[in-house]
Amino acid sequence: MSQVSDGPLLIAPEVDHEAADGENTLLVQAARRDDGFNGRACISHLPIAPPRWCSMPFEESLTAPQLFLRGQFIPFDQTSRCCCGVTSSMVNPACKVVKLAVVYGLTTRFNVEIELVPCPSCRHARRQLGADLGCFGLFNWNNTMIFSHELLNGFTNSYTASETPFSAFCLTVHRTYMDHDLKNSFCSDETFVRVWFAFTRLQTLDSGMSCPTCGPSPKVVIADGISLGIHHSKMSALVYPPMRVTD
Structure with missing residues (x-):
């Protein structure tokens, strides 16, 4: 609480420590999964x-991807790979199978059929080779859960x-999904x-x-804080501030 001369009494806003701690716990749990390394990469x-x-004028940036229509079939192609790194050139394409996957967009989700090997x-x-899907503006997480670039860039x-914290963004997406169907759940x-x-x-x-x-x-260089902060009590070998400088 502070007093400003010739002005009203100002009360500092309270910090929601419980919400902040919950966000820190969420980040720590995700970091412990060590995704993207040791044979656990995404598709x-x-x-x-x-x-x-967020690009400089001279840099390559995202252009509008090819429109991906609901119900579209996703074929096996030369960009396909497994999370362990095995690529399409290393397998027999005659062993293809078709499975269902969920595409998570910014406002709703829908099912698609995806061809896997x-x-x-x-x-x-649960380990199959699937298409990269970047040309469709999609991010193939594990051949079962697929996320649109629009959604992921939306959080950025x-x-x-x-x-915006992760949990708050996920809540807004979940609420938007409910506008389409009460059973239309987000991840x-x-x-x-x-x-x-x-x-x-x-x-x-x-x-550059x-x-x-x-x-x-x-x-x-003057930096005004960070957006993805982590409480010092949560530091570990896998969790460290995003502004950490490495060689």
Whole structure:
């Protein structure tokens, strides 16, 4: 509480520590899954251009992808691979099977049929080779759950503009889904966190942007906090601040 001269008494807003701790726990749980490494990568693997709004004028950015229609069939193609890294050139395409997958968009979800080939290396019922789908503006998480670039970039847009937590964004998407059908559920918060981080690993976010006056390495850099913060009590070998500098 503070007093401003010749003005009303100001009361500092209370911090919702419970909500903040819940968000930290969500990030820690997702980090412990270590997705994208040790044979646990996602199916999509090709580079993904960043949105136009966060790219420099001279950089390649996301263009409107080919329209993906509800009910469309997803064929096995040369971009297909397994999460372990086995590619389409290493398997017999005659062993194709067709399964159902769910596409999660920004406002609703729908089912599609996807053509898969069992992985000869993993020899696991849930390990198959599937298409990358980047050309359709889709991110293939595990051949069962597919997410639109629009949805994933939507979170990036939200948290950079208004510091939106993962849980809050997932809640707004869930509510939007309910407008289409009360049983139209969104994925869990933890799954979305894992998918978003895997998605951003494929985005070419390393920018060559530099100050036109000071160049790429100014003597002084002023940073105003971070959007993806982690409480110091949650630090571990796998969880560290996003501004950490590595060689």
